[in-house]
Amino acid sequence: MKAQSIHFKSRAAAALDNPVLQDNLRRFSSGGLAQLRGNAVQAYGAAAFEELRDAAQGIRNRALANLDAWIERFEREATRRGATVLFAETAEQARDLVLDIARKHCLKKAVKSKSMLSEEAGLNDALEGVGVQPVETDLGEYIIQLAREAPSHIIAPAVHKSRDQVSDLFQQHHGGARKTAIPELTREAREALRRHFLSADLGISGGNFLVAETGSGAIVTNEGNGRMVTTLPGVHVCITGIEKIVPTLEAFSTLLRVLTRSATGQPISNYVSFFTGPAAPDMEGPRHMYFILVDAGRSEMLGTDLQDMLRCIRCGACQNHCPVYQTVGGHAYGWVYAGPMGSVLTPAFIGLENAPDLPQAATLCAACSVVCPVKIPLPDLLRNLREKEMNRGLRSWREVLGIRLWSWFAQRPWLYALATRLATRLLPLMANRQGMLTWLPLGGGWTRARNGGRVMPAPTGRTFREQYAAGERK
Amino acid sequence: MLRVGLFVTCLVDMMRPRIGFAALRLLEQAGCSVNVPAAQTCCGQPGWNAGHRASAQSLAKKLIGEFESCDYVVAPSGSCSGMLRVHYPELFSERDEWRDRAKALAARTWELTDFLVNVAGVKSLPDAGNRLAATYHDCCAGLRELGVKEQPRTLLRLQPGVELREMAECETCCGFGGTFSIKYGDISSALAERKCANIAASGAQAVVLGDLGCMLSIEGRLRKRGDMDTKVLHVAEVLAGEE
Numbered sequence: 001m002k003a004q005s006i007h008f009k010s011r012a013a014a015a016l017d018n019p020v021l022q023d024n025l026r027r028f029s030s031g032g033l034a035q036l037r038g039n040a041v042q043a044y045g046a047a048a049f050e051e052l053r054d055a056a057q058g059i060r061n062r063a064l065a066n067l068d069a070w071i072e073r074f075e076r077e078a079t080r081r082g083a084t085v086l087f088a089e090t091a092e093q094a095r096d097l098v099l100d101i102a103r104k105h106c107l108k109k110a111v112k113s114k115s116m117l118s119e120e121a122g123l124n125d126a127l128e129g130v131g132v133q134p135v136e137t138d139l140g141e142y143i144i145q146l147a148r149e150a151p152s153h154i155i156a157p158a159v160h161k162s163r164d165q166v167s168d169l170f171q172q173h174h175g176g177a178r179k180t181a182i183p184e185l186t187r188e189a190r191e192a193l194r195r196h197f198l199s200a201d202l203g204i205s206g207g208n209f210l211v212a213e214t215g216s217g218a219i220v221t222n223e224g225n226g227r228m229v230t231t232l233p234g235v236h237v238c239i240t241g242i243e244k245i246v247p248t249l250e251a252f253s254t255l256l257r258v259l260t261r262s263a264t265g266q267p268i269s270n271y272v273s274f275f276t277g278p279a280a281p282d283m284e285g286p287r288h289m290y291f292i293l294v295d296a297g298r299s300e301m302l303g304t305d306l307q308d309m310l311r312c313i314r315c316g317a318c319q320n321h322c323p324v325y326q327t328v329g330g331h332a333y334g335w336v337y338a339g340p341m342g343s344v345l346t347p348a349f350i351g352l353e354n355a356p357d358l359p360q361a362a363t364l365c366a367a368c369s370v371v372c373p374v375k376i377p378l379p380d381l382l383r384n385l386r387e388k389e390m391n392r393g394l395r396s397w398r399e400v401l402g403i404r405l406w407s408w409f410a411q412r413p414w415l416y417a418l419a420t421r422l423a424t425r426l427l428p429l430m431a432n433r434q435g436m437l438t439w440l441p442l443g444g445g446w447t448r449a450r451n452g453g454r455v456m457p458a459p460t461g462r463t464f465r466e467q468y469a470a471g472e473r474k
Numbered sequence: 475m476l477r478v479g480l481f482v483t484c485l486v487d488m489m490r491p492r493i494g495f496a497a498l499r500l501l502e503q504a505g506c507s508v509n510v511p512a513a514q515t516c517c518g519q520p521g522w523n524a525g526h527r528a529s530a531q532s533l534a535k536k537l538i539g540e541f542e543s544c545d546y547v548v549a550p551s552g553s554c555s556g557m558l559r560v561h562y563p564e565l566f567s568e569r570d571e572w573r574d575r576a577k578a579l580a581a582r583t584w585e586l587t588d589f590l591v592n593v594a595g596v597k598s599l600p601d602a603g604n605r606l607a608a609t610y611h612d613c614c615a616g617l618r619e620l621g622v623k624e625q626p627r628t629l630l631r632l633q634p635g636v637e638l639r640e641m642a643e644c645e646t647c648c649g650f651g652g653t654f655s656i657k658y659g660d661i662s663s664a665l666a667e668r669k670c671a672n673i674a675a676s677g678a679q680a681v682v683l684g685d686l687g688c689m690l691s692i693e694g695r696l697r698k699r700g701d702m703d704t705k706v707l708h709v710a711e712v713l714a715g716e717e
Contacts, residue, residue: 370618446663453698468494
């Protein structure tokens with residue numbers, strides 16, 4: 001997928017100017033998944049859930065600490081059970097491996113369950129290019145495939161669309177009467193997809209986890225589409241990141257508990273599917289099973305301050321709780337991953353210089369890190385990326401000068417006192433009758449925003465230090 | 475007697491000095507001996523959040539030197555106290571002697587309401603004379619870095635004339651975020667608008683909060699959207715009243 005993250009500001013502006021999107025986002029953010037998570041945590045017990053988060057964090061940390069060893073173990077166990085394990089250094093290599101497999105087995109139609117890595121690799125376009133028809137079978141992914149859009153949320157890819165928009169889309173692509181009730185719409189999608197499940201010769205899935213001790217892939221879904229993708233076609237390809245490894249089934253069960261609660265507030269998803277090698281000769285199921293383990297920037301994060309980010313289990317909780325994400329939606333971020341997790345992953349995967357806005361476009365409110373099931377310190381990582389931008393000269397000279405001037409003055413108390421005294425006398429003169437500044441020197445963003453912006457309350461009198469030094473008390 | 479150094483913060487110093495005096499009165503009422511280092515300026519948070527470590531370090535060293543002799547450092551701000559308590563130690567490398575000094579200061583730093591409730595043990599307050607329905611906005615850093623949630627509410631309940639009316643999404647960011655409010659004004663102002671709508675829906679006459687950044691952003695948006703009546707007050711002002 002071609003990254004547009006460099007255009008964050010204009011994409012965010014377009015999102016703010018789109019009333020339909022704003023309406024959809026408002027519905028999503030007031031209540032929605034965040035509310036469901038809250039209820040689930042309460043039902044589980046807040047203190048007990050904290051312990052679970054600690055355990056999940058520990059499991060992910062231990063897996064990452066010996067990632068190479070666990071990957072080798074996974075490869076050994078998966079191979080022993082008849083699967084083929086392939087490695088890709090880049091997303092493009094992963095894409096080419098899938099195309100090779102399609103060519104080798106003469107495959108014509110691929111049903112897919114959700115895979116973000118396939119988005120990274122631009123797999124659908126590549127498949128179409130060689131005459132393999134890709135069909136997304138996750139309902140949300142199916143919707144955006146019809147609309148020819150990218151996912152805007154990690155677990156709810158079509159969350160930016162309203163029911164009305166889906167009705168239009170379905171009528172346009174399925175024909176027949178326009179349906180408006182959700183059960184009717186989902187039935188229509190099921191009927192359309194059923195044909196594809198039965199005629200596809202390739203199943204492509206992502207992998208929520210790879211279990212090293214058994215050589216299994218695991219996915220959690222609510223629609224059952226993942227299970228059909230991984231069992232009906234004759235060839236199954238699981239494509240996922242190398243960091244998704246967990247050592248044991250026991251560890252998986254702990255992660256599952258935090259994953260589904262954090263994502264959708266469910267104690268467990270409707271389906272939890274494991275796939276371990278191809279079907280036995282006397283059983284139905286795929287005859288060929290491939291795992292494609294993709295690096296694509298992940299191993300470069302190991303051993304750096306970004307290693308914490310590799311703990312991510314893709315639950316979407318940080319997006320569900322991020323006020324910025326809720327305001328601009330996922331497409332503003334311009335690539336596969338949006339919201340707080342995307343603002344760390346995108347610069348790491350495609351280069352900081354290609355996404356310089358993303359670490360900056362956060363208030364550091366920490367609503368993300370307090371809900372993260374594996375306790376990724378997202379605001380700290382965003383701040384680290386800001387420091388890298390500063391050190392690599394990726395910030396504007398104005399910003400750098402502003403910061404340097406500020407600290408230069410603030411280190412010189414008498415000069416600082418003089419400057420602030422001056423400001424407290426001059427700024428009120430510029431204020432309107434309500435004591436508000438409608439214009440700010442160097443602060444255009446404050447007063448000139450798309451919704452009319454804000455005024456700035458002017459200083460109310462002499463500085464505290466001035467009054468205190470004079471022995472006055474107000 | 476508790477020996478407290480009051481860090482008024484740069485925004486209070488310049489924009490709303492009466493909040494500094496209110497904090498001073500509250501600390502003295504609680505039986506503290508309050509020292510206000512005269513040369514204090516800024517804690518260095520703007521540089522830290524912009525990724526300019528050197529700027530933050532230089533201001534942190536200055537502040538540590540000024541407040542090191544105090545038993546406690548108290549600030550009427552969740553984000554500045556958070557800077558001192560959570561981030562000062564992160565500014566310096568393991569081998570840097572300043573790291574230990576930063577850690578020592580961090581351990582003695584408190585947000586104002588947290589200090590009044592949990593260190594000074596304030597159980598009663600003189601009636602400050604306010605008669606209003608108030609809604610409390612939880613500022614992000616105070617809430618999520620320092621656990622300031624019940625403390626301001628506990629103190630507000632000690633004021634007989636203050637009626638608390640919780641608003642929806644009281645823990646959601648107001649959109650300030652330091653220089654974010656200028657760099658991403660469109661988004662910042664949209665968040666402020668949502669906050670203002672929630673304040674209006676609560677039916678409160680005043681929004682009370684504990685951070686100047688939120689205060690300026692929320693008041694700036696309220697006035698812009700034509701609301702000249704809803705008061706925007708720092709919790710210290712409400713608790714201490716006018717002298």
